[in-house]
Amino acid sequence: MPETNERVVLSRPLQGIPEPGDFRVETAPVPEPGPGQLLVRHQFISLDPYQRAAMAGRHLSGRTPLGAGDMPPAEAVGQVVRSRHPDFPEGAYVRHFGGWQAWALSDGERTHRVDADAAPLSTYLGILGMPGLTAWGSIIELAGVQPGQVVLVSAALGPVGSMVGQLAMWRGATAIGIAGSEAKCAILTGELGFARAVNYRAPGWLGALAAAAPEGVDIYHDNVGGQMLADAFTVLKLHGQVILCGLMERYNDPAKSKPLDLALPILKRAVMKGLVVTDFEDRRDHFVATVAPLVRAGRIRYREDRVEGLAGAGELFSRLMRGENVGKALVVV
Numbered sequence: 001m002p003e004t005n006e007r008v009v010l011s012r013p014l015q016g017i018p019e020p021g022d023f024r025v026e027t028a029p030v031p032e033p034g035p036g037q038l039l040v041r042h043q044f045i046s047l048d049p050y051q052r053a054a055m056a057g058r059h060l061s062g063r064t065p066l067g068a069g070d071m072p073p074a075e076a077v078g079q080v081v082r083s084r085h086p087d088f089p090e091g092a093y094v095r096h097f098g099g100w101q102a103w104a105l106s107d108g109e110r111t112h113r114v115d116a117d118a119a120p121l122s123t124y125l126g127i128l129g130m131p132g133l134t135a136w137g138s139i140i141e142l143a144g145v146q147p148g149q150v151v152l153v154s155a156a157l158g159p160v161g162s163m164v165g166q167l168a169m170w171r172g173a174t175a176i177g178i179a180g181s182e183a184k185c186a187i188l189t190g191e192l193g194f195a196r197a198v199n200y201r202a203p204g205w206l207g208a209l210a211a212a213a214p215e216g217v218d219i220y221h222d223n224v225g226g227q228m229l230a231d232a233f234t235v236l237k238l239h240g241q242v243i244l245c246g247l248m249e250r251y252n253d254p255a256k257s258k259p260l261d262l263a264l265p266i267l268k269r270a271v272m273k274g275l276v277v278t279d280f281e282d283r284r285d286h287f288v289a290t291v292a293p294l295v296r297a298g299r300i301r302y303r304e305d306r307v308e309g310l311a312g313a314g315e316l317f318s319r320l321m322r323g324e325n326v327g328k329a330l331v332v333v
């Protein structure tokens with residue numbers, strides 16, 4: 001076992017879009033577990049958009065902005081190397097909130113065993129993890145998608161969006177994705193089976209969206225907010241549903257965000273539902289048991305955007321918050 005732990009901390013408080021220079025790697029001794037604790041060697045660390053809000057002190061997980069020397073929060077998966085906890089034997093694989101570091105102690109709080117044989121370990125942070133559960137909560141539980149419906153989703157190639165679309169298809173609906181490049185759109189229709197995908201950064205994209213959904217959409221899952229949310233109303237059917245899930249457009253700079261014109265949902269007689277993934281924690285086991293076989297069978301596919309080593313974590317987080325990631329953002333430790 002190495003004696004030093006690598007951890008990533010902020011080098012200064014964040015302003016706007018994160019830059020790689022906002023982060024630095026530092027070393028510390030690998031801690032020894034005390035009574036009731038376990039030591040986890042991380043294999044994958046999850047980078048997620050909510051971490052930007054958490055770093056700014058604008059998230060449920062933390063209301064204090066992080067400053068220089070503070071380590072950002074993150075869920076990670078890894079192996080228990082030393083244990084003084086009865087529920088987590090050495091050798092077991094777990095996911096827990098271990099932060100941006102190679103080794104972490106846990107006292108068992110918010111720590112869960114994962115089955116490394118049921119699915120690749122990294123998926124427990126992506127399509128079989130919190131983002132996948134978010135998609136399940138949205139499309140299966142809140143929207144109650146029906147066969148024959150049309151589902152539109154933004155940030156469609158990320159772990160949330162790609163699961164929203166694929167769960168909709170699994171339930172017999174048609175999935176249409178919105179993404180920020182032609183390359184992402186090609187993956188959505190070519191690899192993931194979306195019926196159509198529209199690049200919102202291309203000129204005349206609203207015309208392309210209308211052409212992609214000529215009959216309109218029954219459900220719009222919104223990962224972005226702001227202008228994207230307003231634009232989605234142009235194709236929403238009367239009495240359509242909107243699942244409000246994410247605010248990518250405003251995490252870096254809330255002051256620039258434009259509120260929704262409420263005439264849009266009024267005129268569409270829309271049903272809008274807010275989603276918080278923790279509300280679906282009691283469905284997680286059922287979700288994983290149902291979807292892991294689909295992943296193993298290749299019926300549900302996913303992309304990962306990996307960086308090797310903690311030194312690249314800041315750069316990957318910067319790409320994620322600029323919208324340049326292609327799939328689930330992961331640090332391989």
Ligand SMILES: NC(=O)c1ccc[n+]([C@@H]2O[C@H](COP(=O)([O-])OP(=O)(O)OC[C@H]3O[C@@H](n4cnc5c(N)ncnc54)[C@H](OP(=O)(O)O)[C@@H]3O)[C@@H](O)[C@H]2O)c1
Pocket residue numbers: 048049050130131134154155156157158159160161178179180181184223224244245246247248249250275276277278320321322323324325326327328329
């Ligand atoms: N409510 C909840 O409980 C809950 C739980 C989990 C996740 N979420 C939310 O779900 C959304 C998706 O999460 P994810 O983990 O799957 O992330 P992700 O899709 O891998 O990454 C975010 C994507 O947002 C897109 N995006 C659109 N407009 C953007 C903008 N103005 N700036 C930056 N990116 C922009 C980018 O792709 P394109 O440009 O290609 O579209 C980017 O790749 C996030 O908003 C997240 O906060 C909510």
